[in-house]
Amino acid sequence: MSVLVVGSTALDSIKTPQAENPRLLGGSASHAGVAASFFTPVHLVGIVGDDFPKRYINLYQRHGIHLEALQIVPGKTFHWAGEYEVNMNNRRTLKTELGVFETFSPTLPKAHRESAYVLLANIAPSLQHHVLDQMQRPKFVIADTMDLWLNIALAELLKLLRRIDAFVLNDSEARLLTKDDNLLSAVQKIHRLGPKYVIVKKGEHGSLVSSPRGLFLAPAFPLQKVVDPTGAGDSFVGGLVGYLASRGGSIDAHLKCAVVHGSAVASFCCEGFGLTRTTRITRQAIEDRVKVLRKIVRF
Numbered sequence: 001m002s003v004l005v006v007g008s009t010a011l012d013s014i015k016t017p018q019a020e021n022p023r024l025l026g027g028s029a030s031h032a033g034v035a036a037s038f039f040t041p042v043h044l045v046g047i048v049g050d051d052f053p054k055r056y057i058n059l060y061q062r063h064g065i066h067l068e069a070l071q072i073v074p075g076k077t078f079h080w081a082g083e084y085e086v087n088m089n090n091r092r093t094l095k096t097e098l099g100v101f102e103t104f105s106p107t108l109p110k111a112h113r114e115s116a117y118v119l120l121a122n123i124a125p126s127l128q129h130h131v132l133d134q135m136q137r138p139k140f141v142i143a144d145t146m147d148l149w150l151n152i153a154l155a156e157l158l159k160l161l162r163r164i165d166a167f168v169l170n171d172s173e174a175r176l177l178t179k180d181d182n183l184l185s186a187v188q189k190i191h192r193l194g195p196k197y198v199i200v201k202k203g204e205h206g207s208l209v210s211s212p213r214g215l216f217l218a219p220a221f222p223l224q225k226v227v228d229p230t231g232a233g234d235s236f237v238g239g240l241v242g243y244l245a246s247r248g249g250s251i252d253a254h255l256k257c258a259v260v261h262g263s264a265v266a267s268f269c270c271e272g273f274g275l276t277r278t279t280r281i282t283r284q285a286i287e288d289r290v291k292v293l294r295k296i297v298r299f
Contacts, residue, residue, distance in 0.1 A: 001245045002041040002066075004112055004138075005033045005238065006131050007121025008101060009046035009070070013081035014230055014273055016088070024274030025056045027078065028121035028144065031231035034275055035265045036119070036242030037063040038283050043112055045069040045131070047104045049077040059279060068109055075100040088229050089203065108134045117245040120164070121234060122146050125156035132163055140244065140251055142166040142197075144237050150176050158193060165251070166197035168237050171208075174200050183208065184215075197255065199240075201233055209259055213252050218259045219297055221267035221289050228273045232266040235278060239265035239286075264289040 012026030033044045042065045050072065060067055076099035084091045104127065113136050120128040120143040128143055135141075141164045149157050150173060161167060167190060171183055180186040183200065187210045190198045200208040202220075209216040240262035247254040264286045271277045 001116050001248060002043055003036045003117045003119055003241055003245045004043050004045065004108075004115035005029050005036060005119045005121060006045040006106065006128070007032060007119075007123050007144075007234070008078055009044070009048050009052075010078040010080055010101070011052075012230060012274055013079070013095070014228055015081075015083040015094075016228060017084070017086050018227075019273070021273040023053075023079070024276070025053075025059065026080065026231060026274055028123065028231075028234045030060075030275060031234035031269065031278070032119055032121045032144075032238030032241075033060070033065050034063055034278055035235040035238030035262070035269075036245070037065055038239065038265065038281075038286060039242035039246040039261070040117075041066065042242070043069060043115065045106050045108065045112070047071040047073065047100050047106070049073065049075040049100045051075075052077045059275075063279065069106065069112055071100075071104075071106070073100050077101075082230070084228070088226055105130060116140065117241055118142070119237060119241045120144065120160075121237070125149055125153050125160045128160055129156065129163075132160075140165050140241070142168060142237065142241050144168045144234070145173065147173050147176060161190070161194035164195055166199060167195040168199045168201065168233075170201040170203070170233070174198075197251070199237075199259070201236065203229075206263065207236070207259060209255065211252060211255055213255075216256050216259065218256070218263055219293060220263055221293060222296075223267055223270055226270045227277075229270050230274060231278075232269045235269040236262040236266040238262070260290055260293050261286060264293065 007029030008027035010027035078101035081095035116139040178186040243258040
């Protein structure tokens with residue numbers, strides 16, 4: 001089955017101590033959509049300006065990403081610029097120019113409203129609600145978030161949690177949301193807010209998954225060198241939901257494998273700037289890394 005991916009489509013200018021790359025393809029929908037496309041067809045919902053490079057449209061299409069719901073309107077594409085320190089867990093935003101994204105309010109084509117798998121990538125909760133209002137009983141809805149929405153749109157986010165199946169956030173966001181420094185009890189508090197599945201991203205230390213079947217600790221793929229972690233979290237979620245859609249059937253039966261496949265895709269993202277590395281890999285390369293992950297955690 002295909003996946004409906006809704007999120008930001010952006011041009012990212014990324015600076016690290018080693019290099020600087022301007023106006024790369026970025027945004028939560030781009031990273032998640034490409035990651036999911038290795039497993040199943042993707043329908044991308046987003047907005048870009050008339051300055052959006054044609055080569056990026058071609059890149060989407062080479063990955064089998066359907067663009068019927070990608071709006072191309074007069075104006076400037078959402079542009080983000082950021083700089084990483086030597087320790088790439090630390091970064092600062094240099095510039096945020098919303099452009100046409102500021103007025104984004106997607107109207108889904110009729111066929112998209114019947115999608116069984118929906119990824120509400122990292123965008124404002126009000127937009128995530130707007131998309132869900134148009135859906136016709138999807139099988140599985142997963143939503144990502146960030147600390148910004150916890151600080152400025154908490155009420156809307158809490159309402160969203162009652163409407164989704166799975167919620168993805170990082171460990172600091174889980175503590176911020178629940179006011180609980182213990183991650184395990186924080187996860188239980190999040191369950192009580194609505195989601196059946198809670199997935200906590202812990203960066204280079206992998207992820208924690210809580211479901212009706214209990215806890216699962218998934219490793220991150222060990223990398224000797226990280227070039228740029230921008231979009232790794234989005235790639236993780238995209239790979240996860242793409243794998244679930246490709247398998248069909250019970251979410252519980254396939255969730256652990258989906259999380260590990262998401263980790264494998266995210267590891268490639270970190271090895272290049274933006275999407276430059278991810279867009280050059282194959283499904284077999286992903287499976288090879290999954291095999292490595294299986295080996296290093298078996299005992």
